Amino acid sequence: MVQREYPPSSVHLESEMTPEYRGTLLKLLADQARAELLASHTYSRWVSRTPGPEEKMHLAEIAREETEHWYGTVKLLQELGVSHRDARSYESRHWFYGIVHLLIPRYKWLDILMLTFLIDRGAYLLVEDFAQSSYAPWARFARGVLDEEVGHVDFGNDFVRSQAEKFGSPAVQRALNKWWRVALNMFGPPRTERTDLYIRLGLKFRSNEDRRQAFRYDCEQQILALGLKVPKLYRESYPFL
Numbered sequence: 001m002v003q004r005e006y007p008p009s010s011v012h013l014e015s016e017m018t019p020e021y022r023g024t025l026l027k028l029l030a031d032q033a034r035a036e037l038l039a040s041h042t043y044s045r046w047v048s049r050t051p052g053p054e055e056k057m058h059l060a061e062i063a064r065e066e067t068e069h070w071y072g073t074v075k076l077l078q079e080l081g082v083s084h085r086d087a088r089s090y091e092s093r094h095w096f097y098g099i100v101h102l103l104i105p106r107y108k109w110l111d112i113l114m115l116t117f118l119i120d121r122g123a124y125l126l127v128e129d130f131a132q133s134s135y136a137p138w139a140r141f142a143r144g145v146l147d148e149e150v151g152h153v154d155f156g157n158d159f160v161r162s163q164a165e166k167f168g169s170p171a172v173q174r175a176l177n178k179w180w181r182v183a184l185n186m187f188g189p190p191r192t193e194r195t196d197l198y199i200r201l202g203l204k205f206r207s208n209e210d211r212r213q214a215f216r217y218d219c220e221q222q223i224l225a226l227g228l229k230v231p232k233l234y235r236e237s238y239p240f241l
């Protein structure tokens, strides 16, 4: 197990950073900004298409919060001398974004429901890592984001319940079946060559697999509590099929 060299909140904006630390920090911030922006755009687009008034209010609120998360992340990058346009050159290429972009035009309402139920729960776990970041400004910001993301997770749970009443459990189960493996795959391979680096620099504290396990345990309990079935998998390890 790799040793964490940088304790939580030990690095500040004025601190001397090694090129390795700065480069890794910028990459993770750029990736996070992209994820928040994708969430903001996806939810915003659906505010005008919700089936009822309650859904519209909730979705508008989530869309605003995701936009704020993007904005806050972009501000952290700006303090480090990187504009939101330049941030794009620091992003990593991750298959997940390609797939999600391909699927977005075909989303239906129950797909949005699954994004709030599954994908926001995954987002929460990642922000949990950032809340203990060695980079103090990010740790501070992430703790605020966490309060809102926990609301998104609660909302996802209640939302699945209410939409199952409205559209019937079979329709919700079908959407869940479609998204379950996407959600498990979103965490990426169990460990990458960068995992040790992130942990050593204190920019994350868990591997992809640790986050996936936490997600899976928590989510399966919720699925059962909602009276739904945990979808069957054809392949029980990454990539899940």
Ligand SMILES: [Fe+2]
Pocket: 036, 039, 065, 066, 069, 123, 149
């Ligand atoms: Fe967010």
Ligand SMILES: [Fe+2]
Pocket: 039, 066, 120, 123, 149, 152
């Ligand atoms: Fe969220």
